[in-house]
Amino acid sequence: xxxxxxxxxxxxxxxxxxxxxxxxxxxxxxxxxxxxxxxxxxxxxxxxxxxxxxxxxxxxxxxxxxxxxxxxxxxxxxxxxxxxxxxxxxxxxxxxxxxxxxxxxxxxxxxxxxxxxxxxxxxxxxxxxxxxxxxxxxxxxxxxxxxxxxxxxxxxxxxxxxxxxxxxxxxxxxxxxxxxxxxxxxxxxxxxxxxxxxxxxxxxxxxxxxxxxxxxxxxxxxxxxxxxxxxxxxxxxxxxxxxxxxxxxxxxxxxxxxxxxxxxxxxxxxxxxxxxxxxxxxxxxxxxxxxxxxxxxxxxxxxxxxxxxxxxxxxxxxxxxxxxxxxxxxxxxxxxxxxxxxxxxxxxxxxxxxxxxxxxxxxxxxxxxxxxxxxxxxxxxxxxxxxxxxxxxxxxxxxxxxxxxxxxxxxxxxxxxxxxxxxxxxx
Amino acid sequence: xxxxxxxxxxxxxxxxxxxxxxxxxxxxxxxxxxxxxxxxxxxxxxxxxxxxxxxxxxxxxxxxxxxxxxxxxxxxxxxxxxxxxxxxxxxxxxxxxxxxxxxxxxxxxxxxxxxxxxxxxxxxxxxxxxxxxxxxxxxxxxxxxxxxxxxxxxxxxxxxxxxxxxxxxxxxxxxxxxxxxxxxxxxxxxxxxxxxxxxxxxxxxxxxxxxxxxxxxxxxxxxxxxxxxxxxxxxxxxxxxxxxxxxxxxxxxxxxxxxxxxxxxxxxxxxxxxxxxxxxxxxxxxxxx
Amino acid sequence: xxxxxxxxxxxxxxxxxxxxxxxxxxxxxxxxxxxxxxxxxxxxxxxxxxxxxxxxxxxxxxxxxxxxxxxxxxxxxxxxxxxxxxxxxxxxxxxxxxxxxxxxxxxxxxxxxxxxxxxxxxxxxxxxxxxxxxxxxxxxxxxxxxxxxxxxxxxxxxxxxxxxxxxxxxxxxxxxxxxxxxxxxxxxxxxxxxxxxxxxxxxxxxxxxxxxxxxxxxxxxxxxxxxxxxxxxxxxxxxxxxxxxxxxxxxxxxxxxxxxxxxxxxxxxxxxxxxxxxx
Numbered sequence: 004x005x006x007x008x009x010x011x012x013x014x015x016x017x018x019x020x021x022x023x024x025x026x027x028x029x030x031x032x033x034x035x036x037x038x039x040x041x042x043x044x045x046x047x048x049x050x051x052x053x054x055x056x057x058x059x060x061x062x063x064x065x066x067x068x069x070x071x072x073x074x075x076x077x078x079x080x081x082x083x084x085x086x087x088x089x090x091x092x093x094x095x096x097x098x099x100x101x102x103x104x105x106x107x108x109x110x111x112x113x114x115x116x117x118x119x120x121x122x123x124x125x126x127x128x129x130x131x132x133x134x135x136x137x138x139x140x141x142x143x144x145x146x147x148x149x150x151x152x153x154x155x156x157x158x159x160x161x162x163x164x165x166x167x168x169x170x171x172x173x174x175x176x177x178x179x180x181x182x183x184x185x186x187x188x189x190x191x192x193x194x195x196x197x198x199x200x201x202x203x204x205x206x207x208x209x210x211x212x213x214x215x216x217x218x219x220x221x222x223x224x225x226x227x228x229x230x231x232x233x234x235x236x237x238x239x240x241x242x243x244x245x246x247x248x249x250x251x252x253x254x255x256x257x258x259x260x261x262x263x264x265x266x267x268x269x270x271x272x273x274x275x276x277x278x279x280x281x282x283x284x285x286x287x288x289x290x291x292x293x294x295x296x297x298x299x300x301x302x303x304x305x306x307x308x309x310x311x312x313x314x315x316x317x318x319x320x321x322x323x324x325x326x327x328x329x330x331x332x333x334x335x336x337x338x339x340x341x342x343x344x345x346x347x348x349x350x351x352x353x354x355x356x357x358x359x360x361x362x363x364x365x366x367x368x369x370x371x372x373x374x375x376x377x378x379x380x381x382x383x384x385x386x387x388x389x390x391x392x393x394x395x396x397x398x399x400x401x402x403x404x405x406x407x408x409x410x411x412x413x414x415x416x417x418x419x420x421x422x423x424x425x426x427x428x429x430x
Numbered sequence: 431x432x433x434x435x436x437x438x439x440x441x442x443x444x445x446x447x448x449x450x451x452x453x454x455x456x457x458x459x460x461x462x463x464x465x466x467x468x469x470x471x472x473x474x475x476x477x478x479x480x481x482x483x484x485x486x487x488x489x490x491x492x493x494x495x496x497x498x499x500x501x502x503x504x505x506x507x508x509x510x511x512x513x514x515x516x517x518x519x520x521x522x523x524x525x526x527x528x529x530x531x532x533x534x535x536x537x538x539x540x541x542x543x544x545x546x547x548x549x550x551x552x553x554x555x556x557x558x559x560x561x562x563x564x565x566x567x568x569x570x571x572x573x574x575x576x577x578x579x580x581x582x583x584x585x586x587x588x589x590x591x592x593x594x595x596x597x598x599x600x601x602x603x604x605x606x607x608x609x610x611x612x613x614x615x616x617x618x619x620x621x622x623x624x625x626x627x628x629x630x631x632x633x634x635x636x637x638x639x640x641x642x643x644x645x646x647x648x649x650x651x652x653x654x655x656x657x658x659x660x661x662x663x664x665x666x667x668x669x670x671x672x673x674x675x676x677x678x679x680x681x682x683x684x685x686x687x688x689x690x691x692x693x694x695x696x697x698x699x700x701x702x703x704x705x706x707x708x709x710x711x712x713x714x715x716x717x718x719x
Numbered sequence: 720x721x722x723x724x725x726x727x728x729x730x731x732x733x734x735x736x737x738x739x740x741x742x743x744x745x746x747x748x749x750x751x752x753x754x755x756x757x758x759x760x761x762x763x764x765x766x767x768x769x770x771x772x773x774x775x776x777x778x779x780x781x782x783x784x785x786x787x788x789x790x791x792x793x794x795x796x797x798x799x800x801x802x803x804x805x806x807x808x809x810x811x812x813x814x815x816x817x818x819x820x821x822x823x824x825x826x827x828x829x830x831x832x833x834x835x836x837x838x839x840x841x842x843x844x845x846x847x848x849x850x851x852x853x854x855x856x857x858x859x860x861x862x863x864x865x866x867x868x869x870x871x872x873x874x875x876x877x878x879x880x881x882x883x884x885x886x887x888x889x890x891x892x893x894x895x896x897x898x899x900x901x902x903x904x905x906x907x908x909x910x911x912x913x914x915x916x917x918x919x920x921x922x923x924x925x926x927x928x929x930x931x932x933x934x935x936x937x938x939x940x941x942x943x944x945x946x947x948x949x950x951x952x953x954x955x956x957x958x959x960x961x962x963x964x965x966x967x968x969x970x971x972x973x974x975x976x977x978x979x980x981x982x983x984x985x986x987x988x989x990x991x992x993x994x995x996x997x998x
Contacts, residue, residue, distance in 0.1 A: 052940060058953060083940050084953060088665070092684035093937060095470045096848045100857055103940045117687045121470035203579055203667065259556035261668045262579020266962075267557045270764060293760065394685040395491075405668045409581050426488050436901040440816040441828065444809030444872060448832070451869035455846035456838055462846070469845065517741070520734055531738055533984050534745060540976045540987070542930030542948055545969040552755075552962065553748050560751055560767050594744065655839050658932065676839045689845060696839065703837045 049335045050079045054097065055108035056090035057322065059289065063355035071342045078335045080106075098123045101329030105336040109152060109323045111143040112389035113397075118325075124151035125326040125333055132344040140361040143320045143385070153344065154320030155352075157359040159284040159378050160386050161213040161303040161316045168195060168278045169300075176302035178309040180246070187255040190278045198250065199277035201268035202260040207404035208388055208397070210281040212317040213303040215243045216384050220313045225390045231428050235403070235421040236414070244403060244413035246306055251408045261408055273297065283319075284378075287371045288357020299371045301378060316378060319386040320361055399423040463694035468687045481694035492695065494670050495678040496702070498585055499654060502674060503706075505589040506653040511645055514597045518604030519634075532605065535598035543595065547662030550591045554578050554663075578664050581671035588663055588672055592656055600645045607641030608634065643714040647707055654703050675699045756966040763963055778967035782954070787942065788971065795946040795975075798860055798935075799928045802867040803921050809868070810875035811917060815909050817876075818883040819891070819901075829880060835873035840933055848937055858940045866934050871927060875920045882916035883909070922987050929976055947972040 053068075061084060068080045083103070085093055091114060097103045098118070109115055118124060127133070128150045133141070136153060144152035169175065172193055177183040187197035200206045219239040227233035234240075250256060257263060257271060265282060272280035273293035279302070280286065287299050303316040324343065326336045342348060349362035359367070359375050367373050391397040399420040406416035463481055467474035485492050517535060521528040538546065553560045554577035562574035577587040615633045624632065657676040660666065666673035666681065673681075679699065683692035755763055756778055758771040766772070782788065813832070817825045847866060848857070856862030886909070894904045910917070935949040945953075954968035980987055 054940075081941055083942070085936075086952060088661075089936060089952065092680070095687075096845060096852075096937065097857075097940065099470060099849075100852045102857060113687070117468060117470055120468075121472075123470065204665065257557065259576035259579050261581070262554070262556045262576040264551075264555075267555060271557060274764060394687070395682075398681075398685070402667070402669050405581075409669060423490060426490060429488055437816045437819055440812040440901065440905070444813040444876075445828075447805075447809065447865065447869050448835070448872055451847065451850065451866050452835055452838075452843070452872075453831070455843040455850055458846035458849075459843050517738075520738060531742060534742055536984075536987065537749075537980070538745060540926050540980050541973050542932070542951075544930075544932055544948060544951065545973055548965060548969050549748050549752050552752065552966075558764055558767050560748070563768060564747075651836060657839070657841060676841050679839070680841050683841075683845070696841070696843075699839060700837055704834070707837065 048077050048079050049332050050081060051105040051332050051335050051339060052103040053080050053082045053106045054104045056085055056087040058084045060356045063352055067348055067351060071339060075338060080339060098327050101331060104327050105330040105332050106324060106326055106339050109325060111321055111323060113392060113394050115323060116392065119146050119151055123328050125328045126151060132341040135344045135346060135363060136361050137363050140320050144323045152323035152325035154323045154361050156322040157361050158319045158321055159301050159316055159375060160209050160319055161283060161301055162279045162281045163287055164279045164300050164302050165275060166298040166300045178305055180306050183304045191255060196257045196271060196277035197255040198279045198281050199268040199271040200256040200260045200281045201263050201265040202405060202408060203262055203264045205265050206281055207401040209283055211401060211404055212386050212388055214246060214306055215387060216314045216317060217305060217307045217312050218243050225387060228424065229392060229396055235417045241413045241417045244407050244416055247404055248407040248413055261405055284375045285358060291371060300374055314384040315381045316383040317386050318383040319389065393427055395427050396424050459693045459696055462690055463697050465690040467690045469689040481691045485694055485698055491670055491678060495673045495675050499674040502585055502589055503650055503653040505586060506592050507646060507649050510593045510597050510600055510649050513593060514600035515604050517601045518608055522605060522608050536602055538595045539599040543658035544662050546591060546595050547659050551663050554587060579668060581669045584664055584672045588660055592659060603641050603645055604638060607638040611637045639714060646710055646714060650707060650710060651703060752966050753970060755963055756970050758963050760961055760963060778964050782967050782971060790943055791945050791947045791950045794860060794944055795929060798864055798867065798946060799925050801864050802928045803925050805868045806872050806875045806924060807917055807921060810872055810879055813876055814879035814883050815905055817880050832873045832876040836877060840870060844937055851938060857938055858944060860944055863935060863938050867928055871924055875924060878920045879916060882913055918986060926976060
């Protein structure tokens with residue numbers, strides 16, 4: 004008796020599954036026709052895989068790829084995008100396979116270091132499209148005199164600000180620390196959040212760059228810290244942390260900043276509740292999309308007296324495009340890379356995505372890009388955080404920023420971070 | 431009991447798949463734990479027990495992650511087990527409304543943990559978040575918190591989400607356990623003039639020990655593996671306060687490019703889970719007999 | 720419970736209060752997210768909780784227009800169904816063998832699989848990837864299915880062995896004395912009586928396989944082979960600041976399981992209980 008009942012239940016279950024599978028299969032077929040046709044007609048085409056982490060650029064790349072495929076009918080480009088955390092985790096495994104990432108993007112610093120150490124970059128020193136790039140912006144992709152990857156984007160990793168709010172309150176970007184504090188105070192008094200700070204994710208790692216750039220101007224400082232020659236308990240780093248603490252204690256960041264992700268901080272800024280956003284130029288186009296009326300500029304806090312300031316800002320050359328050394332279709336991959344490096348295509352990318360590019364003589368159409376482009380003439384420093392070679396050390400540094408915001412003293416936070424770095428030196 | 435040779439054939443297909451795609455890679459991990467492999471290149475060196483020494487004696491974050499993990503486990507196991515048991519008792523009878531409540535409580539189980547993380551990250555958000563807003567509307571502003579941004583609070587907020595997502599599942603196990611208790615047992619103790627509490631202590635609790643063992647063991651293992659949730663909600667921050675072993679292993683391997691060391695951490699991790707589950711089984715077995 | 724003494728009125732009220740409170744705890748966040756998926760970004764920030772200014776399907780429409788959702792559904796279904804079928808077949812054979820073997824062989828086999836439940840999948844991601852890559856199975860649903868079978872098999876062995884422990888040994892023995900060989904004993908007796916726990920494991924596992932993200936992320940590259948959770952992750956990358964859009968994605972990815980749950984709710988619940996309690 005009981006068995007019979009159970010069998011009936013099972014049959015129902017299985018039937019339901021089969022029916023739903025059929026229904027779904029039906030949907031699937033109708034919506035994927037276009038893909039199939041393309042597959043059938045591609046008798047002798049070469050398929051290359053292009054992997055990167057910029058989901059927000061997908062539409063622009065789709066357009067560029069379509070043009071590339073039109074010009075090169077025998078090559079098909081398949082693009083795959085992973086969010087940046089997953090990209091760090093998966094890219095290396097996928098590159099090793101040789102089947103994916105014929106053309107791939109990579110981060111400067113630690114990721115570039117480990118991929119080049121594994122000899123997964125095909126050398127591109129002889130590529131003739133190298134001449135399309137600004138020569139002084141290619142260094143991040145070089146190792147031992149060889150060009151292994153082409154940084155495609157130029158990013159300024161310093162706060163963006165709302166020009167309209169600044170003008171309304173008669174404010175200008177400050178030249179020293181006192182002025183910066185005054186600026187924040189004025190904004191606060193007028194009911195604005197002075198700085199939207201995404202403390203939960205990218206904020207500490209982004210804002211520390213401009214906060215420390217003039218406190219220690221030694222380009223090799225992180226190498227020294229990582230080898231034990233310099234310490235985080237040294238005066239300059241403790242000062243940097245106490246300046247963070249000052250901003251936090253005077254409530255110049257939004258409330259609960261450690262619980263705020265970059266998306267939320269961005270929305271506060273886009274809705275003009277906050278006057279500055281401590282991330283970087285790469286978020287400008289997103290802000291503009293959320294609020295088309297907003298007018299944007301870039302600034303960096305000067306943490307020292309005006310006459311001691313050496314640097315005006317922070318730049319990074321990133322989204323470094325390389326060709327997988329294990330790729331079976333290197334020629335096609337290089338062709339695609341050459342295509343992206345052409346001026347008119349880089350221009351389409353730049354204006355479509357709102358990013359500055361490292362390709363020369365590109366004309367920028369939007370006011371944000373034009374404003375950012377003026378920073379190319381200023382004295383900026385390559386993002387110091389990327390010069391920390393060990394990711395655990397980098398995390399110890401950015402975490403010390405969270406620690407002072409959560410209430411630790413600058414000395415304590417510096418001491419804790421130094422303890423972690425000592426362990427990594429000793430390992 | 432005698433058995434024929436055919437049984438060995440029965441074992442083959444499953445065992446083969448399992449050995450090839452699971453046991454072999456795991457053993458491979460064991461081998462890696464004695465190397466300094468950084469994850470990509472084909473060159474690596476044997477380093478003996480260095481990785482293990484580092485894990486035990488020279489890695490504060492490993493200790494932090496372990497402590498966080500034990501804290502998380504304790505909170506989740508205690509709350510998930512007791513909440514699911516209470517609801518199982520309240521909803522024991524198969525009445526219409528009870529069946530409805532059980533179905534509703536079970537519902538979060540079927541949502542993927544990444545979706546659960548999206549939902550709660552939004553609810554907890556201090557700026558646009560719904561929870562603080564609702565508390566404000568209810569006149570409870572004082573209770574509004576920086577749920578995921580306060581290093582002292584974040585791990586408990588995530589523990590809450592974990593319980594939210596899985597208590598219903600555990601409740602269902604308890605309901606089945608409770609429903610299998612013969613009514614005569616209760617009739618007997620109530621005839622002897624027992625109170626509700628005595629009936630619970632002397633009949634219910636011993637009789638649901640097998641179900642409790644399953645619930646506790648399953649919850650423990652799940653709480654150690656709560657990777658997706660933490661990864662999507664806090665990424666281990668702020669200030670390592672929600673870093674648990676699985677997220678730390680992931681960070682060591684993929685952010686730090688130290689696969690050899692991450693493999694050693696994984697081995698340590700497995701030993702810790704095995705010890706804890708074995709301890710629990712002993713404890714609960716002792717209880718049921 | 721009718722055999723308990725009549726509960727006091729306060730007890731009833733308290734009980735109802737607790738039950739409704741927890742029900743709200745589940746319903747409120749879920750409905751906020753469902754409502755949010757019909758809002759526009761600005762609407763959401765002005766009014767995160769309430770009814771949308773106007774119900775707009777635009778997020779869903781864009782989602783369906785931009786993404787090959789049909790393909791993702793199909794892939795997820797294919798992976799889930801074949802994984803479950805193989806797991807059920809393999810693990811029922813295994814559990815039966817474990818049941819019949821006596822002594823150390825059974826202990827070792829069972830221990831080997833039980834231990835598998837403790838291994839965190841992050842541990843063997845990379846070795847598994849290298850293996851699948853050596854076999855030439857990366858970026859194929861076959862490779863993903865093979866790995867999923869192996870990763871989730873321990874749970875099924877655990878549930879099914881637990882159930883089979885409760886089978887009357889005499890009945891099985893009697894069957895073998897009757898001259899039936901192991902295969903026909905398995906087919907004629909063991910499979911039918913373990914149907915409840917088989918279907919239970921099937922549902923329990925299908926939730927896990929359907930929602931799995933880690934291995935699809937690791938093994939699948941091309942968009943024609945993506946599963947739904949993997950696509951969801953990509954929506955997140957693409958619509959970073961657009962919560963309503965992401966929530967629409969969450970709802971689309973969860974919909975099949977929710978529909979299956981509403982239709983087959985009782986079996987889902989049995990899925991969890993079978994084996995786990997009877998063991």
